[in-house]
Amino acid sequence: MPKNIKLTYFDFKGFGEPVRLALAIAGLDFEDFRIKREDWPAIKPTMPFGHVPVLEVDGQKVAQSGAMLRYIGKLVPESGLYPSDIWTAFKVDEIIGVVDDIMRLLRPSFATKDEDEIVRLRTALVAPEGELTLALAQLEASLAKTAGAKFALNDGPTIADISIYVILDLLSSGVLTAMPKDVYAKHPQLSKVVNAVRAHPKVKEWESKH
Structure with a gap:
């Protein structure tokens, strides 16, 4: 198990928040280093590929939030964040890809x-x-295949649930100009995932402190 974990990102949710929540759910202690905007030009050259988030594990820096999420899940397999079952892990990766597509939109x-x-x-x-309307409907239809589960794919949270939660929380937050707060409200499976992640004890604890 690593002795020191440090996440470097800006002081907002974005691509860093799924990693923060995964670390919290996995029960891993980490330094949550939040960059001030004015400090970014000096920090940027020290980051792999010149962007963040970056996860530093015992002094080694790695970029790409998707890679970080999978690493955390594999590091603490008992968390269930990244399933050991190959097919379920495949579906987790599919959902993360869909969330990435939504971010690109x-x-x-x-x-x-x-x-x-x-x-x-x-x-x-x-x-x-619209492309976002269709993407959310397609994700809803995919999740409907496992509608009996408490989360997206099974009865425990995975990094897919965290990814869905963070993007839908952003979309419905009211902070994005011209983005309706009820953007996913008509989709019961998406709503189920958001509510389940938000109610998770470790997520509630994290959000109460941050």
Whole structure:
């Protein structure tokens, strides 16, 4: 087991929050280092591939949040965060890929400071035939195949549940211009996952402190 774990990311949720929650659920002690915006230019050259989040394990730095999530799950197998069953792990990876696709849909609206353009882009995403609307419906349909489970795939949380929770929490938070708070409300399986993760004792403890 590693002696020292340090997560480096900015002081907001984004791509760092799933890793924070996975570490918390797994019961791993870690340093939650949050970069100030003004300090980023000096820190950027020290990060692998020049971006964050970065997980430093006993002095070795590794990038890519998906890789971090799988590492944490494998490091603490009893947590169930990354299933030992090959098929279930395959489905976990599929869901994480879908969440990454959803994040990519949002990137153009994050890349502009033009408020009118932000509204235009996000309104198009959540239109009846918008790409985000369709992506959420497709994810809902996929989760419906395991509707009897307490979480997305089984009765315990996986890194897939954490990924779903963080992105849907962001989308419905009200902080994103032109993004309706009820963006996923009509999807019972997505709502189930969000509620189950939010109610998890270690998630509740983490969020109460941060």
